[in-house]
Every structure is written in C-alpha cells, then in structure tokens.
Amino acid sequence: MLTMQIDPPDTRRCAYTRCSAPLPYAGQGRPPEYCPDRRWDGNRTCKQLAAAERAGERAVALDVPLDAFRQAGDRFVPAAEALARQLTEVVTAIGTVRDGAVARIGESDRAARDADDRARATEAEADRRVEDADAHRATAEADRDRAETRAADAERTAATAKQEAEAAVAQAWQRATAADHARGAAEATAAQAVRRQDQAEQALAAQAERHRAEVGGLRADLTRVTSQRDAVSTALTTAESRAAAAETTAQTLSRDLAAARDELTALRAERNQLATRLAATEAARDAATAEVDRCATREREALTRARRAESRLDRLVHRAATVARRPIRPT
Known part of the structure; x- marks a missing residue:
C-alpha cells in the first residue's frame, strides 16, 4: 500500500538549501527563516551558511537566476500547500471510506452467516412440522376408526336397549x-x-x-x-x-x-x-x-290409525267397484 507523508499546510522550513528542516512557529511575530540553534562545520548557523551561499552565487553571476527561481518558488509554494491540504483531505477520506468498506464487508459476512443459520433453523423447523403433521394425520385416522367402532357399538347398544325396554x-x-x-x-x-x-x-x-x-x-x-x-x-x-x-x-x-x-x-x-x-x-x-x-x-x-286405514281401504274398494261397473264406451 502507498503511503504519503505530507506536512501540515502551515509548516515552514529552513531557507538554507542544505537544511530545509521544519521550523517551529508559535503564530506570533515574524516567522523565522532559519534554524535558530543548528550548527554546521565551523560552528556556523544556517543563516550564516545561507548568506555565504548567496555571496558565492553572486560571485559566479548566479544571483539573477536564483532570484527568479526563488520568485517562482514563492508562487508555487502556496499552490503546493493548497494541493497538499487537498491531498491530505483526499487521503483522510480514502482511509475513512476504506475503513467503512471493511466494516460493511465484515457486517455483510456476519449477516450472511446469520442468514445461513436462520435458513438451517427454518429447514429444521419445517422438517419437524412435517413430522408433526404426519403424526397428527395418523392420530386423526386412528380417532376416525375408533369413532366408527363406537358408532357400531352404539347401534348394537340401541338395539339391546329397545329389547330391554320391551x-x-x-x-x-x-x-x-x-x-x-x-x-x-x-x-x-x-x-x-x-x-x-x-x-x-x-x-x-x-x-x-x-x-x-x-x-x-x-x-x-x-x-x-x-x-x-x-x-x-x-x-x-x-x-x-x-x-x-x-x-x-x-x-x-x-x-x-x-x-x-x-x-x-x-x-x-x-x-x-x-x-x-x-x-x-x-x-x-x-x-x-x-x-x-x-x-x-x-x-x-x-x-285410530287402523280405523283410518280401514276407512281409506273401504273408499278405495268402493271406488274400484264403481269403476268396474262403469260401462265401456266403444271408440
């Protein structure tokens, strides 16, 4: 994984080209340009060495290009600092997204495992219910057989009770x-x-x-x-x-x-x-x-019913006799 070390936007560095060490600044007064305590060969400071460097550059006629370079650097530094701030925000956002993605992937894995466990439990419950349904069906069939047997016994008991009543x-x-x-x-x-x-x-x-x-x-x-x-x-x-x-x-x-x-x-x-x-x-x-x-x-x-039946029989006999005595007309 690529790691970028980006200084904070307000970090200032030593103006001596060989040093460029970060300079502490409390935010009050004029910002420092050189390291206040660092010593080089000859017990010279960064400021002294920078002045000697500029004197040498002027001696070899390099002061004008260096000044142009410094001016260009002064224009580039603010843009670079803004870019550094943006890159810092981008790196922070990428880390946040990466951590969130990893966390969501872990949650997805746990949810998948939970869903798998629930599916297995559901299948086991379904198998148990099928077994219970088979047991209930067998019990219902046995109850039906017993009910038919009791109905037959009840019919025999009713016949016996009728005889006993007589x-x-x-x-x-x-x-x-x-x-x-x-x-x-x-x-x-x-x-x-x-x-x-x-x-x-x-x-x-x-x-x-x-x-x-x-x-x-x-x-x-x-x-x-x-x-x-x-x-x-x-x-x-x-x-x-x-x-x-x-x-x-x-x-x-x-x-x-x-x-x-x-x-x-x-x-x-x-x-x-x-x-x-x-x-x-x-x-x-x-x-x-x-x-x-x-x-x-x-x-x-x-x-009474017998008399009624006898009366109906008499009427039927009378009607039959009447029909029998009625002459048959030729067609």
Whole structure:
C-alpha cells in the first residue's frame, strides 16, 4: 500500500538549501527563516551558511537566476500547500471510506452467516412440522376408526336397549300386579300393628293406674305404721315387709313399663317402616298405572290409525267397484 507523508499546510522550513528542516512557529511575530540553534562545520548557523551561499552565487553571476527561481518558488509554494491540504483531505477520506468498506464487508459476512443459520433453523423447523403433521394425520385416522367402532357399538347398544325396554314394559305389568298384592298385605299388617299398639297402650295405662293405686295404698299404710311405730312394733315390721314387697312390685312394674315402652317404640318403628313401604308401593303402583295408561294411549292411537286405514281401504274398494261397473264406451 502507498503511503504519503505530507506536512501540515502551515509548516515552514529552513531557507538554507542544505537544511530545509521544519521550523517551529508559535503564530506570533515574524516567522523565522532559519534554524535558530543548528550548527554546521565551523560552528556556523544556517543563516550564516545561507548568506555565504548567496555571496558565492553572486560571485559566479548566479544571483539573477536564483532570484527568479526563488520568485517562482514563492508562487508555487502556496499552490503546493493548497494541493497538499487537498491531498491530505483526499487521503483522510480514502482511509475513512476504506475503513467503512471493511466494516460493511465484515457486517455483510456476519449477516450472511446469520442468514445461513436462520435458513438451517427454518429447514429444521419445517422438517419437524412435517413430522408433526404426519403424526397428527395418523392420530386423526386412528380417532376416525375408533369413532366408527363406537358408532357400531352404539347401534348394537340401541338395539339391546329397545329389547330391554320391551322386557321392562312386561315386567312393569308384573310389578303392578305384585304391587297391588303387596299393598293389600301392607294395609293388613298396618292394621294389625295399629291394633297391637292400641292394646299395648291400654295395657300400659292399666298397669300405670294399678301402680299408682298400690303406691298410694302403700304410702297410706306407711303413714299409719309410722304414726303407730312406737306403740306397735310388730305392725311396723309387717308394714316394712309390705313396703319392701311393694317396692319390689314397683320395680317389677317399672321394668314391665320400660319393656312395654320399648315394645311400643319398636311397634312405632315397624309402623313407620310399613308406612314407608306402603308409600313406595303406592309410588310403584302409580308408575305402573302411568305406564299402563301410556300403553293404552298408544293402543288407542294405533286403533285410530287402523280405523283410518280401514276407512281409506273401504273408499278405495268402493271406488274400484264403481269403476268396474262403469260401462265401456266403444271408440
């Protein structure tokens, strides 16, 4: 690569032809023409050597061409400096363009690699979706086969249900008949339970009344024996014996009363069970009656349709007979 070293446009150089070193200039005052500190052979400065050079040129009659050359150089230097500035800008622009192009080329390479990666990923995703579609299609076909199998099973189940319904109608008639018999038996059992409950309540009432009477009598005897305790010890002993016997009788009566109450509770529970069974029997009878009514309604509807069909048949027969009796006209 070609590299050009171009001095800044404001750089000044030493006027001594053998030196031409850059001269530092701070921008203030008169610009320097010669190196201020450089020394040559004989400890002479650039300014001294330049003056000796000009004296020698004048000695050999070269001062006029050199002055012309210097004047031409003075005219050329500003143009050269402007050209140097332009070349500097051009070199800077070229470097900027070159760096930008290299950067864009790198970005293009990265974008191409990214696009290639995305294309590979897209192809892999497309392959996966094709595989998923094949799997879904196979699943759908299997579901369709299962649906057809279930439809066939449903048809068989419907036929079986129809047969079971016909059998259920026949069984409903049988259950209705059995329900009537069960209702009669339940009513008889309930009546017997009521009679047994009434008898138990009457027996309990009689026992309670006797118990109260005996307890009253015993209390009266006990009162009399107590008032005569000091005088009649024998009567007291007898009264105590009678009280003990009465207490035993009272306990026995209490146990009998508890047993009677338990029996009454059991009878009430049995009555409730019979009432529940009776209600269930009545519900079954009502259901069977409703089923019988529906069957009768269908039978009446079928009879009506049969009568209508018979009437239509009679009309058709009559019309056919009329047509048969009609004379045929000669053509």
